[in-house]
Amino acid sequence: MDARIDSQTALLARIDAARDDLVALTRDLIAFPTLNPPGEAYLDICEYLERRFSGRGFAVEKVRAKDAPGDSDRYPRWNVIARREGNAPGQCVHFNSHIDVVEVGRGWTKDPFGGAVEDGKIYGRGSCDMKGGLAASIIAVEAFLDTHPDFAGAIEISGTADEETGGYGGVAYLAEHGYFSPERVQHVIIPEPLNKDRICLGHRGVWWAEIETHGRIAHGSMPFLGDCAVRHMGAVVAEMERSLFPALANKRTDMPVVPEGARQSTMNINSLHGGQTERPKDYTGFPAAVVPDSARMIIDRRYLIEESADEVRGEIVAILEKLKVEREKFTYDLRELWQVSPTMTAKDSPVVTATARAIETVLKKQPDYVVSPGTYDQKHIDRIGRMHNCIAYGPGILDLAHQPDEYVGINDMIDSAKVMALSLRDLLSPAD
Numbered sequence: 001m002d003a004r005i006d007s008q009t010a011l012l013a014r015i016d017a018a019r020d021d022l023v024a025l026t027r028d029l030i031a032f033p034t035l036n037p038p039g040e041a042y043l044d045i046c047e048y049l050e051r052r053f054s055g056r057g058f059a060v061e062k063v064r065a066k067d068a069p070g071d072s073d074r075y076p077r078w079n080v081i082a083r084r085e086g087n088a089p090g091q092c093v094h095f096n097s098h099i100d101v102v103e104v105g106r107g108w109t110k111d112p113f114g115g116a117v118e119d120g121k122i123y124g125r126g127s128c129d130m131k132g133g134l135a136a137s138i139i140a141v142e143a144f145l146d147t148h149p150d151f152a153g154a155i156e157i158s159g160t161a162d163e164e165t166g167g168y169g170g171v172a173y174l175a176e177h178g179y180f181s182p183e184r185v186q187h188v189i190i191p192e193p194l195n196k197d198r199i200c201l202g203h204r205g206v207w208w209a210e211i212e213t214h215g216r217i218a219h220g221s222m223p224f225l226g227d228c229a230v231r232h233m234g235a236v237v238a239e240m241e242r243s244l245f246p247a248l249a250n251k252r253t254d255m256p257v258v259p260e261g262a263r264q265s266t267m268n269i270n271s272l273h274g275g276q277t278e279r280p281k282d283y284t285g286f287p288a289a290v291v292p293d294s295a296r297m298i299i300d301r302r303y304l305i306e307e308s309a310d311e312v313r314g315e316i317v318a319i320l321e322k323l324k325v326e327r328e329k330f331t332y333d334l335r336e337l338w339q340v341s342p343t344m345t346a347k348d349s350p351v352v353t354a355t356a357r358a359i360e361t362v363l364k365k366q367p368d369y370v371v372s373p374g375t376y377d378q379k380h381i382d383r384i385g386r387m388h389n390c391i392a393y394g395p396g397i398l399d400l401a402h403q404p405d406e407y408v409g410i411n412d413m414i415d416s417a418k419v420m421a422l423s424l425r426d427l428l429s430p431a432d
């Protein structure tokens with residue numbers, strides 16, 4: 001037991017000693033302008049990571065998601081996956097971070113790729129979401145390798161593309177090619193910025209669809225000779241307001257979604273178009289007088305683990321069928337665009353309990369368990385990879401993601417590197 005305490009102390013001390021290395025690594029990662037879209041500098045950052053991982057005895061692969069959405073010779077979708085085997089067979093723990101960042105946007109007072117260090121914070125686009133998490137996981141793994149060279153099992157670290165645009169050129173592609181499968185990987189930690197004392201178990205589901213109402217074109221001065229598709233769509237919106245939105249607000253979930261407002265079913269009307277398309281800016285004339293024969297609405301429905309995609313679809317179909325009975329000449333099309341099932345890793349699964357114990361040791365408090373209102377790469381690991389032992393855990397304040405003057409706290413990175421290292425030790429070296 002004393003030896004176990006000694007090795008824990010050595011591991012944590014090794015991370016404290018790596019502070020300057022952690023800062024330099026984070027600044028290096030921020031300096032790659034991996035903007036997505038369009039997907040800049042992916043190969044450069046993958047080659048940088050490859051050099052670092054190779055130097056620590058990892059077998060490294062770079063994988064291009066050839067022909068995935070967004071992939072082109074000008075903007076190839078590169079990913080890097082490193083694996084290091086232990087001294088004996090055992091389970092594999094995988095740390096997955098996305099390498100892409102969102103556009104810079106306005107309002108910055110710092111250089112978005114400069115990595116300025118001030119008052120214990122590192123500034124830059126992607127510092128919080130999620131190059132700080134990637135750097136912390138690398139330092140955690142390296143400290144573990146230094147202090148526990150005889151571990152059993154395997155460790156993987158990946159830097160993947162395109163999370164900010166759906167992950168199809170990143171984790172989805174890798175999962176389709178066997179990199180995330182229960183045979184290869186048993187535990188996944190995604191160091192997204194969820195605050196260092198929170199464990200994110202999963203996310204709500206998504207159902208996107210397009211509704212189209214039909215009409216008949218006629219002269220605008222004699223609308224009674226046609227049939228206005230926009231009025232039909234107005235009836236759809238009215239029925240949603242009357243019956244659907246109140247019903248959604250009443251569907252509460254046991255999922256610990258944050259923020260609190262998302263602890264229910266929600267639906268966003270993403271867009272609504274009817275009649276003639278908007279005039280080009282350089283056209284100075286009038287629109288023509290016609291009755292619109294088509295109106296289209298895109299809806300973005302977020303659903304709960306207590307609901308199914310069939311129920312969600314059924315609610316919309318019920319509204320449309322009701323209007324078909326009530327309104328003369330009402331016809332519609334319903335096209336499903338995208339669906340992601342909700343997922344929530346069990347609180348008693350090994351990766352969750354190991355991370356919870358590590359948070360108690362490092363931060364001297366119980367973790368908070370949360371679920372994300374929107375999806376992230378866990379969706380692909382869950383659905384394509386059939387891997388249900390996955391969490392998001394990492395440094396950084398979630399609210400800073402995608403904001404101007406985004407930063408990550410150095411102490412937060414140190415603390416979460418310690419949590420990740422202790423989780424790794426718990427999962428791979430439970431006895432020594």
Ligand SMILES: [Zn+2]
Pocket residue numbers: 098129130163192193
């Ligand atoms: Zn992210």
